[in-house]
Amino acid sequence: MIKASTFTDTAKEFGYDFYCGVPCSFLKPLINHTLQSDDIEYFAASNEGEAIAVGAGAQLAGRKSIVMFQNAGLGNTVNPLTSLCFTFRIPILLVVTLRGEVGLGDEPQHELMGLITTDLLDTMKIGWEWFPTETEKVSLLFEKAKNHMNQTGLPFAFVMRKSSVGSVPLTKTFLKAPRPGITVNGQFQLKVDQRKDRMEALRFITAATHESDAVIATTGKIGREVFSINDKNSNFYMVGSMGLASALGLGLSLARTSGRTVILDGDGALLMHMGSLGTLGYYGPSGIVHIVIDNETYESTGGQFSVSSTVDFCSVAAACGYASAWRVDTETAIKDALDKTSGVIGPHLIHIKVAGGSAVSLGRPNIKPTQIAERFRKFLRQRIAN
Numbered sequence: 001m002i003k004a005s006t007f008t009d010t011a012k013e014f015g016y017d018f019y020c021g022v023p024c025s026f027l028k029p030l031i032n033h034t035l036q037s038d039d040i041e042y043f044a045a046s047n048e049g050e051a052i053a054v055g056a057g058a059q060l061a062g063r064k065s066i067v068m069f070q071n072a073g074l075g076n077t078v079n080p081l082t083s084l085c086f087t088f089r090i091p092i093l094l095v096v097t098l099r100g101e102v103g104l105g106d107e108p109q110h111e112l113m114g115l116i117t118t119d120l121l122d123t124m125k126i127g128w129e130w131f132p133t134e135t136e137k138v139s140l141l142f143e144k145a146k147n148h149m150n151q152t153g154l155p156f157a158f159v160m161r162k163s164s165v166g167s168v169p170l171t172k173t174f175l176k177a178p179r180p181g182i183t184v185n186g187q188f189q190l191k192v193d194q195r196k197d198r199m200e201a202l203r204f205i206t207a208a209t210h211e212s213d214a215v216i217a218t219t220g221k222i223g224r225e226v227f228s229i230n231d232k233n234s235n236f237y238m239v240g241s242m243g244l245a246s247a248l249g250l251g252l253s254l255a256r257t258s259g260r261t262v263i264l265d266g267d268g269a270l271l272m273h274m275g276s277l278g279t280l281g282y283y284g285p286s287g288i289v290h291i292v293i294d295n296e297t298y299e300s301t302g303g304q305f306s307v308s309s310t311v312d313f314c315s316v317a318a319a320c321g322y323a324s325a326w327r328v329d330t331e332t333a334i335k336d337a338l339d340k341t342s343g344v345i346g347p348h349l350i351h352i353k354v355a356g357g358s359a360v361s362l363g364r365p366n367i368k369p370t371q372i373a374e375r376f377r378k379f380l381r382q383r384i385a386n
Contacts (some may be wrong), residue, residue, distance in 0.1 A: 057251020
């Protein structure tokens with residue numbers, strides 16, 4: 001057993017001061033310690049996949065990230081670990097607890113994951129070691145993790161057994177008063193057969209972005225269309241990890257980068273991770289404009305309907321603590337919303353209704369994901385420097 005401070009002090013020596021995760025009783029001492037430390041930041045995520053994307057966003061922005069969760073939630077991380085961290089080579093450090101270890105006498109729901117946790121990490125090409133329980137081994141294991149991540153560009157995991165860290169009581173409270181309720185701006189004006197196409201809406205948005213804006217484009221045709229309209233080093237195209245564009249953008253903002261982050265989301269993508277609205281609203285990063293482009297279908301897979309026609313994204317965002325929310329579907333209304341959220345403390349949600357369909361000959365980004373990530377990192381470094 002080690003002290004929580006032994007782990008975090010060593011982590012700081014290796015450049016880690018950004019933690020994100022989902023609680024587990026095995027992690028309680030470590031989370032309690034990070035929450036109450038003046039020189040460490042811990043951010044709570046609504047689920048483990050979101051935590052991975054938040055950590056990845058911070059990592060892209062230059063803050064080395066540690067993401068902590070129990071192995072029962074390891075399944076929730078498979079998508080972002082394999083289609084975000086692996087695809088773009090984003091090396092975050094994981095602390096994964098081992099609930100259901102053979103002989104532990106744990107709850108029945110942990111039995112199978114306890115048997116397959118390390119095999120699953122191996123399958124995802126994630127190097128791992130047992131979480132250190134002896135003080136003299138902590139630095140050695142961090143060194144091993146660093147070497148692995150430098151060589152592969154992939155995450156590394158410490159697998160934590162029960163009672164690996166000494167008890168740390170939680171003596172502070174972190175309840176946050178909700179924001180005063182906001183009035184949603186605007187109403188949709190157009191009938192379904194009158195709506196603008198998505199490409200046209202994206203042209204309006206692209207024209208309104210600034211050179212210093214980081215743009216996160218969700219997976220599918222939104223990212224492909226943004227690439228075809230105006231490819232820039234400040235654009236990050238999430239070719240996978242559907243539904244986690246907002247979490248990645250949150251990580252960028254929590255990493256204290258200057259400038260605005262524009263998140264281009266889809267209705268199906270946002271529905272997949274609605275918990276991100278609560279996380280964004282709670283932390284309230286001021287520089288986020290979250291744009292949901294809603295055609296009520298899963299366009300990339302053939303136009304099957306989504307359930308967004310009965311979902312009021314703006315009211316949900318308002319209830320979750322966003323600073324403003326806008327319903328728009330005309331060129332004038334889109335431009336007005338973008339203009340009135342520019343330079344105003346956020347986060348802001350702009351819900352745009354558009355028509356279904358896309359260009360038959362729509363291409364795909366012709367640069368490799370690793371190149372997208374590297375030029376995006378360079379853009380963020382330059383933005384921070386300026």
